[in-house]
Amino acid sequence: MLAIQANGLQRAFKGGIKAVDGIDLSIEQGEIYGFLGPNGAGKTTTVRMLVTLLLPTGGSATVAGHDVAKEAGAVRRRIGVALQEAALDSLMTGNELMLLQATLQGMKTDAAKKRCSELIERVGLTDAGDRRVGGYSGGMKRRLDLAMALVHSPSVLFLDEPTTGLDPTSRFTLWQEVSRLREEGTTVFLTTQYLEEADQLADRVGIIADGKIVAEGTPEALKRESGANHIEVILLEGSDPTAATAALSSLGEPMEASGKHDVSIRLREPGIGVADAVRVLDDAGLEVAEIELVKPSLDDVFMEKTGHRLEGSGDGES
Amino acid sequence: MSERQVVPALIRRALNELIRVPGAAIPGVLAPTIFMLGLTAVFGQVTHLPGFNGLDQYIAFVLPVGLLQGAGFTGAATGVNMARDIEQGWFDRLLLAPVSRPMLLAGIVGSASLRALIPTTTLVLVGMAFGVKFPGVAELFIAASLVMILAACTACWGAIIALKFRTQQAAPLMQIGSFVAVLFTAAYAPIGMLQPWLHTVATINPVNYVLTGVRQGFIGSVTWADTWPAYVAGFGLLAVLGTFAVRGMRRTGQ
Numbered sequence: 158m159l160a161i162q163a164n165g166l167q168r169a170f171k172g173g174i175k176a177v178d179g180i181d182l183s184i185e186q187g188e189i190y191g192f193l194g195p196n197g198a199g200k201t202t203t204v205r206m207l208v209t210l211l212l213p214t215g216g217s218a219t220v221a222g223h224d225v226a227k228e229a230g231a232v233r234r235r236i237g238v239a240l241q242e243a244a245l246d247s248l249m250t251g252n253e254l255m256l257l258q259a260t261l262q263g264m265k266t267d268a269a270k271k272r273c274s275e276l277i278e279r280v281g282l283t284d285a286g287d288r289r290v291g292g293y294s295g296g297m298k299r300r301l302d303l304a305m306a307l308v309h310s311p312s313v314l315f316l317d318e319p320t321t322g323l324d325p326t327s328r329f330t331l332w333q334e335v336s337r338l339r340e341e342g343t344t345v346f347l348t349t350q351y352l353e354e355a356d357q358l359a360d361r362v363g364i365i366a367d368g369k370i371v372a373e374g375t376p377e378a379l380k381r382e383s384g385a386n387h388i389e390v391i392l393l394e395g396s397d398p399t400a401a402t403a404a405l406s407s408l409g410e411p412m413e414a415s416g417k418h419d420v421s422i423r424l425r426e427p428g429i430g431v432a433d434a435v436r437v438l439d440d441a442g443l444e445v446a447e448i449e450l451v452k453p454s455l456d457d458v459f460m461e462k463t464g465h466r467l468e469g470s471g472d473g474e475s
Numbered sequence: 476m477s478e479r480q481v482v483p484a485l486i487r488r489a490l491n492e493l494i495r496v497p498g499a500a501i502p503g504v505l506a507p508t509i510f511m512l513g514l515t516a517v518f519g520q521v522t523h524l525p526g527f528n529g530l531d532q533y534i535a536f537v538l539p540v541g542l543l544q545g546a547g548f549t550g551a552a553t554g555v556n557m558a559r560d561i562e563q564g565w566f567d568r569l570l571l572a573p574v575s576r577p578m579l580l581a582g583i584v585g586s587a588s589l590r591a592l593i594p595t596t597t598l599v600l601v602g603m604a605f606g607v608k609f610p611g612v613a614e615l616f617i618a619a620s621l622v623m624i625l626a627a628c629t630a631c632w633g634a635i636i637a638l639k640f641r642t643q644q645a646a647p648l649m650q651i652g653s654f655v656a657v658l659f660t661a662a663y664a665p666i667g668m669l670q671p672w673l674h675t676v677a678t679i680n681p682v683n684y685v686l687t688g689v690r691q692g693f694i695g696s697v698t699w700a701d702t703w704p705a706y707v708a709g710f711g712l713l714a715v716l717g718t719f720a721v722r723g724m725r726r727t728g729q
Contacts (some may be wrong), residue, residue, distance in 0.1 A: 205728070211728045212729050230573050233571055233573040238571050240564060241564075244568055246488065249488065260484040261574060263573060
């Protein structure tokens with residue numbers, strides 16, 4: 158049984174605006190699926206339909222084997238959700254919120270207390286558990302939100318941009334938790350605008366733009382499809398970039414040089430590497446300060462599929 | 476655990492706000508208290524008019540009005556809090572729970588009923604300090620229970636508005652519902668003294684029956700004839716407003 162399946166899922170709003178325009182999804186149990194797209198692409202609308210907060214206006218979807226429109230209660234029992242902007246009552250403590258969430262999920266008091274205590278420890282909030290959430294940092298709130306989403310051990314977890322606005326350390330901590338969920342067999346539907354996040358965590362990635370899925374596959378496959386490696390060169394002062402470009406064009410096709418680089422070449426074959434480029438430049442009598450082999454990134458995939466760079470990718474790409 | 480456990484859990488959450496931010500209760504207490512004392516100071520002598528049938532304390536006549544206003548403020552505050560929860564995303568957390576919508580609503584309006592006991596207690600104590608006689612335990616129980624029912628009604632009204640407009644900016648609409656409902660009753664003068672049109676409106680206004688039920692212990696004795704219509708009117712109003720509020724919750728996201 159697929160954990161998440163969607164067939165022609167659509168959501169139109171007043172005025173006929175289609176936020177989600179007929180998407181298909183097939184996500185296996187235990188898979189981490191990265192759902193990438195810029196703001197306004199339809200990521201959150203898709204999530205809200207899959208978690209039963211929004212009725213589809215077309216198509217169908219099942220989560221954990223239950224129809225999101227017709228069996229919303231059954232879906233809610235099997236999913237955990239951490240939506241964008243961790244919605245937490247700032248006057249309550251972390252422990253109180255955990256217990257309230259467990260009650261909302263219908264857990265018995267003793268089991269709830271044990272599970273809450275385990276999860277609070279797991280997300281590193283034991284010392285802060287009795288403090289009001291209003292005094293938590295953004296990272297602590299996100300970790301608490303994740304713990305709350307896991308309180309009833311859901312089989313499918315939806316994380317809607319869980320690391321947006323977090324510092325790198327908090328982001329890394331959350332990634333570790335998501336990786337751990339993979340080991341436990343939980344299906345994770347992860348929406349993000351950070352390419353590195355999808356690259357690090359996701360088994361497969363779907364790219365959504367203007368309400369449609371424009372690419373889907375493993376990060377590696379998508380990057381392979383996206384094109385060849387390229388070489389970026391910074392020349393020593395006095396070396397002529399035009400001559401360097403001419404020399405390196407024997408290895409591939411010149412590209413527009415980015416940032417501090419003087420020359421960029423898209424390599425013709427995957428076997429060509431830095432050593433070949435250095436040899437060509439040396440033969441031409443050109444001196445190199447820095448040279449780098451760059452493999453295609455998800456940002457390149459995104460650029461190719463949508464025609465523009467992903468917002469926030471600069472924060473996430475190394 | 477039954478999903479009924481959700482109701483006390485949500486009530487605890489709402490009361491937690493009062494414990495940790497006690498100032499949140501002040502408007503709901505202060506406004507009806509000032510209103511009650513102010514009206515008594517200005518219109519205290521109207522009890523000499525024939526329609527009041529020899530009543531010697533105007534404050535005893537308007538204290539029940541203050542109780543209903545306190546219920547109105549509490550209910551409106553519940554609606555405002557709900558709109559805040561919608562704006563901040565907390566309400567999504569509730570909607571994502573595998574809990575029936577009537578249970579969620581019961582938790583939300585149940586807190587309003589309990590919170591209404593704060594202005595009720597304050598107003599009764601202030602009224603007694605200004606000479607209102609203690610109505611008796613049974614009478615006070617009837618008055619308090621009717622106030623709690625009305626607070627649940629106004630909380631449902633607040634919820635309907637919050638679900639419709641999804642913003643705290645709709646707060647005036649939440650408040651005006653109970654204000655108008657209490658105004659169009661025999662709040663400030665006996666029903667026989669009202670203008671014919673207002674007399675007619677008060678006669679069909681269910682809140683007037685609730686007011687009569689609350690008032691009976693303070694200016695006379697409790698009678699079955701004034702008690703049962705008050706409960707029927709209160710529960711009837713709650714059933715109607717509750718139905719619309721649950722419908723609003725179910726339609727969220729459609």
